[in-house]
Amino acid sequence: MEHSENIARAVEVGWLWLxxxxxxxxxxxxxxxxxxxxKRYGKRAVHFIAVGAMLLSCVVAELAFWKMVxxxxxDRFFENHLWTxxxxxxxxxDLSFGLDPLGMMMTMIVTHVATLIHIYSIGYMxxxxxxWRFFMWLNLFVFSMLLLxxxxxxxxxxxxxxxxxxxxxxxxxxxxxxxxKAKAGMKAFVVNRFGDFGFVIGLFILFWSLSxxxxxxxNHYIPERGLSxxxxxxxxxxxxxxPSGIRLGPTVEFRExxxxxxxxxxxxxxxxxxxxxxxxxVLALVCILFFVGATGKSAQIxxxxxxxxxxxxxxxxxxxxxxxxxxxxxxxxxxxxNFLFALSPAAMTVVAVVGVLTAIxxxxxxFFQYDIKKVLAYSTVSQLGFMFIGVGVGAYWAGVxxxxxxxxxxxxxFLGSGSVILACHHEQDMRKMGGLREYTPIxxxxxxxxxxxxAGFPWAxxxxxxxxxxxxxxxxxxxxxxxxxxxxxxxxxIAALGTSFYMFRSYYMTxxxxxxxxxxxxxxxxxxxxxxxxxxxxxxxxxxxxTHAAAAHDVKLVPDAHAVAHDAHAHGGxxxxxxxxxxxxLAILAFAAVVAGVIFGWPASWGTGHEPLLERWLAxxxxxxxxxxxxEPGRATEYEFQFxxxxxxxxxxxxxxxxxxxxxxxxxxxxxAMFPRVWSVVFNKYYVDELYDATVVRAAIGxxxxxxxxxxxxxxxxxxxxxxxxxxxxxxxxxxxGTISSxxxxxxxxxxLLVIVPVTAFAYAAAYYGTAAACYFxxxxxxxxxxxxxxxxxxxVAYFDAAIDKYVVDGAVNGLADLTIGxxxxxxxxxxxxxxxxxxxxxxxxxxxxxxxxxxxxxxxxIGQLLGLR
Amino acid sequence: MTSIGLxxxxxxxxxxxxxxxxxxxxxxxxxxxxxxxxxxxxAANVNFIAFNxxxxxxxxxxxxxxxxxxxxxAAAEAAIGLAIVLAIYQxxxxxxxxxTDLLRE
Numbered sequence: 007m008e009h010s011e012n013i014a015r016a017v018e019v020g021w022l023w024l025x026x027x028x029x030x031x032x033x034x035x036x037x038x039x040x041x042x043x044x045k046r047y048g049k050r051a052v053h054f055i056a057v058g059a060m061l062l063s064c065v066v067a068e069l070a071f072w073k074m075v076x077x078x079x080x081d082r083f084f085e086n087h088l089w090t091x092x093x094x095x096x097x098x099x100d101l102s103f104g105l106d107p108l109g110m111m112m113t114m115i116v117t118h119v120a121t122l123i124h125i126y127s128i129g130y131m132x133x134x135x136x137x138w139r140f141f142m143w144l145n146l147f148v149f150s151m152l153l154l155x156x157x158x159x160x161x162x163x164x165x166x167x168x169x170x171x172x173x174x175x176x177x178x179x180x181x182x183x184x185x186x187k188a189k190a191g192m193k194a195f196v197v198n199r200f201g202d203f204g205f206v207i208g209l210f211i212l213f214w215s216l217s218x219x220x221x222x223x224x225n226h227y228i229p230e231r232g233l234s235x236x237x238x239x240x241x242x243x244x245x246x247x248x249p250s251g252i253r254l255g256p257t258v259e260f261r262e263x264x265x266x267x268x269x270x271x272x273x274x275x276x277x278x279x280x281x282x283x284x285x286x287x288v289l290a291l292v293c294i295l296f297f298v299g300a301t302g303k304s305a306q307i308x309x310x311x312x313x314x315x316x317x318x319x320x321x322x323x324x325x326x327x328x329x330x331x332x333x334x335x336x337x338x339x340x341x342x343x344n345f346l347f348a349l350s351p352a353a354m355t356v357v358a359v360v361g362v363l364t365a366i367x368x369x370x371x372x373f374f375q376y377d378i379k380k381v382l383a384y385s386t387v388s389q390l391g392f393m394f395i396g397v398g399v400g401a402y403w404a405g406v407x408x409x410x411x412x413x414x415x416x417x418x419x420f421l422g423s424g425s426v427i428l429a430c431h432h433e434q435d436m437r438k439m440g441g442l443r444e445y446t447p448i449x450x451x452x453x454x455x456x457x458x459x460x461a462g463f464p465w466a467x468x469x470x471x472x473x474x475x476x477x478x479x480x481x482x483x484x485x486x487x488x489x490x491x492x493x494x495x496x497x498x499x500i501a502a503l504g505t506s507f508y509m510f511r512s513y514y515m516t517x518x519x520x521x522x523x524x525x526x527x528x529x530x531x532x533x534x535x536x537x538x539x540x541x542x543x544x545x546x547x548x549x550x551x552x553t554h555a556a557a558a559h560d561v562k563l564v565p566d567a568h569a570v571a572h573d574a575h576a577h578g579g580x581x582x583x584x585x586x587x588x589x590x591x592l593a594i595l596a597f598a599a600v601v602a603g604v605i606f607g608w609p610a611s612w613g614t615g616h617e618p619l620l621e622r623w624l625a626x627x628x629x630x631x632x633x634x635x636x637x638e639p640g641r642a643t644e645y646e647f648q649f650x651x652x653x654x655x656x657x658x659x660x661x662x663x664x665x666x667x668x669x670x671x672x673x674x675x676x677x678x679a680m681f682p683r684v685w686s687v688v689f690n691k692y693y694v695d696e697l698y699d700a701t702v703v704r705a706a707i708g709x710x711x712x713x714x715x716x717x718x719x720x721x722x723x724x725x726x727x728x729x730x731x732x733x734x735x736x737x738x739x740x741x742x743x744g745t746i747s748s749x750x751x752x753x754x755x756x757x758x759l760l761v762i763v764p765v766t767a768f769a770y771a772a773a774y775y776g777t778a779a780a781c782y783f784x785x786x787x788x789x790x791x792x793x794x795x796x797x798x799x800x801x802x803v804a805y806f807d808a809a810i811d812k813y814v815v816d817g818a819v820n821g822l823a824d825l826t827i828g829x830x831x832x833x834x835x836x837x838x839x840x841x842x843x844x845x846x847x848x849x850x851x852x853x854x855x856x857x858x859x860x861x862x863x864x865x866x867x868x869i870g871q872l873l874g875l876r
Numbered sequence: 877m878t879s880i881g882l883x884x885x886x887x888x889x890x891x892x893x894x895x896x897x898x899x900x901x902x903x904x905x906x907x908x909x910x911x912x913x914x915x916x917x918x919a920a921n922v923n924f925i926a927f928n929x930x931x932x933x934x935x936x937x938x939x940x941x942x943x944x945x946x947x948x949x950a951a952a953e954a955a956i957g958l959a960i961v962l963a964i965y966q967x968x969x970x971x972x973x974x975x976t977d978l979l980r981e
Contacts, residue, residue, distance in 0.1 A: 512896065724943075838977060839976075839977030839978065840973065840974060840977055841973055842900075842901055842902075842973060845900060845901050847899060849901060
């Protein structure tokens with residue numbers, strides 16, 4: 007392989023900054039004038055600004071896209087350097103934007119889907135009094151998201167990363183007068199901080215690990231150990247340029263990082279593979295820490311808990327932020343750093359395994375949810391899991407492809423659910439829907455199309471992306487152990503089955519049968535709160551007795567934050583189709599959800615003779631894709647697996663149809679009655695929220711119980727120990743050979759775990775209790791005495807102070823008052839009111855002055871000296 | 877006896893000032909006081925002219941200009957003073973300054 011192919015050379019394109027500029031300007035305008043504009047010119051002015059900004063941004067993105075299409079693959083690295091933000095030692099941070107094929111694809115998705123959702127919001131938010139605030143946040147979100155995907159270095163990306171978090175918070179808690187919704191916003195924000203912590207630490211370690219000096223003659227890159235830096239300009243800069251012309255050393259630029267790692271002649275990849283950080287392989291550590299950041303933003307185990315709660319925000323927000331764009335940031339990041347992840351089988355394994363576990367875990371929760379948006383939320387978590395399987399096993403383009411198709415079909419599903427919610431007068435409980443197929447035909451067809459896509463029928467997009475991911479998982483050879491790939495495939499296939507089932511369940515519950523809504527929900531919005539539902543209360547059949555549901559369940563009535571909005575829908579009880587601005591958007595997204603797969607992902611095995619379009623497009627961005635190994639079992643096997651994928655979708659669909667069509671089947675209710683415990687555990691999301699509440703939240707709020715932090719520290723140590731041990735997933739040899747090789751066992755991951763967990767827990771507990779005891783002693787003996795002495799001293803000073811106040815200060819004040827009164831009394835006599843008396847006085851004074859001057863000519867000087875004027 | 881010099885003028889001025897001062901301080905009639913003020917001002921005028929003639933550089937008119945200013949001001953002052961005297965008469969039905977002691981309060 008030639009080195010030149012792996013070196014990405016930038017092409018400066020001076021107008022890329024316009025793409026994020028327009029949403030920023032739109033947001034600023036609405037922030038500054040939105041309120042007044044809305045008052046004076048109506049809502050039209052507000053959305054004119056917001057949508058206009060998005061359309062302009064879209065046009066510039068299109069221009070960049072076609073410019074990139076016209077360029078040859080080697081020239082597809084557009085950069086736009088604006089200015090240097092700061093420089094410190096070897097850290098050099100620019101505000102610069104970069105678009106490579108991957109970033110371009112993301113930018114296109116973000117700008118276009120966001121524009122569609124802005125247009126949809128015009129109809130959906132029409133009754134919202136704080137209309138301008140909504141569009142301000144929405145525009146700001148798009149700006150941040152564009153920073154995230156267009157940033158050419160980690161710092162700009164991180165600005166965007168935090169910016170989207172902020173906007174997500176602002177939009178989840180958009181109806182902030184409702185305490186639950188405000189809390190959901192905070193939860194999203196706080197949970198994401200856990201992830202961001204990992205991200206930042208990962209970045210620090212990566213930056214540190216890149217430092218070193220290129221020794222010219224020895225052809226070696228010598229690491230600088232420790233964190234000591236060289237003072238700039240004091241001596242000649244050490245040579246940091248490899249023979250191939252690549253600048254080496256610490257950098258935050260993605261392109262420079264990519265060049266020095268993927269160009270083999272630099273030796274950087276080898277060096278990183280060998281490097282340790284506190285005994286842990288540095289590559290695995292960095293990648294896993296980055297992935298921790300991704301689990302926060304992209305809602306993976308264990309940080310997925312914020313996403314379902316994020317459904318408290320307006321539905322367009324759920325569609326844009328919590329389905330199509332922001333939550334895919336983690337997947338984007340892993341794909342962006344593919345050259346790094348591909349070097350560490352342990353990190354790849356962690357990504358894939360966490361992905362598949364999340365996929366099946368979230369899918370199983372999705373089975374029993376009644377809130378249509380909650381179903382979609384868990385579905386999103388599950389689909390993000392699939393994307394991580396893709397990027398985890400090394401099929402980067404497949405993961406990104408699923409990101410793209412998911413953006414279409416999940417946005418369509420969410421917006422469809424928004425249309426349904428609006429049709430049912432802000433009802434989100436699917437048990438109170440049904441039969442909407444007759445009332446909302448367009449929504450129904452678009453929802454169905456998106457269901458095909460997500461379930462994986464070959465005539466819609468999801469099949470192509472999901473099937474590619476699972477196929478690559480089955481054939482993956484780049485993971486820590488050979489059995490992991492197939493295991494991921496099997497679990498993923500089950501998750502796909504679940505996906506198909508719960509999506510069609512939601513479709514049948516919502517659109518078929520008879521309309522079950524009472525139509526009178528104009529005052530309250532019902533939400534089932536799992537925290538207050540006793541397990542036995544679910545034994546009755548809520549599905550068939552919707553009117554009793556409220557009484558039988560301990561339903562929490564959430565006061566509606568936008569009660570005004572309801573009054574505007576004076577439609578009586580029947581559902582209604584949404585306005586045109588919404589249905590058109592649905593239709594466009596549904597169309598994209600169907601055809602995107604065929605256009606971008608037509609498999610090579612189906613007789614085209616070349617790779618799918620998107621894979622070829624992304625190839626320049628994914629240098630590591632060539633290095634990750636996959637088995638090639640032949641075309642017949644691939645057809646088999648494609649058929650299995652289709653069969654899975656069909657089985658899921660069939661089961662959902664049998665159980666839920668027209669709400670006629672008694673089986674779901676009977677099953678629920680048979681397994682009340684299982685049902686209630688799953689319905690309550692495996693009590694993960696409660697677990698977190700009992701451990702992390704309560705520990706953090708209450709200052710921590712002694713046993714909680716050691717447990718968490720031990721768990722974290724164990725996870726890192728397993729993850730960074732290249733052999734942790736090997737089947738122990740004593741299982742294979744029937745004999746126990748003590749040395750092997752000693753060095754195996756399990757034994758390492760046995761040592762690390764108790765030692766960490768003990769060390770932590772010892773440190774914790776030791777510190778606590780020392781603090782207690784100091785507090786009782788030292789600090790209390792000091793505090794008491796200070797108290798006595800304070801009292802003594804206070805008495806003294808009181809005396810001074812009483813006799814000195816008060817005396818002075820009273821004396822002055824008496825003096826003034828006496829003086830006034832005396833001077834009153836002088837004021838006769840006779841002008842001539844005053845004149846006498848003036849004349850007398852004048853004469854006295856003359857006489858004085860006659861006696862002593864220097865009297866003026868003397869008086870001046872007396873007063874200190876000279 | 878030599879010719880009339882600066883001291884003679886100054887003596888005339890001082891005499892005029894003293895007469896005016898005494899008039900102002902001793903007269904009870906408000907109009908009389910105003911006349912005393914006129915005397916004081918004219919004493920100043922005499923001094924200005926005398927100093928200009930004997931002390932200032934030849935060809936300078938500073939003293940003359942000042943005394944013309946003072947005459948104009950005296951005219952204005954007389955007009956305002958008489959108006960005040962009229963107002964006092966309307967209020968107190970007298971122009972005796974001993975009686976008009978409301979300023980005391």
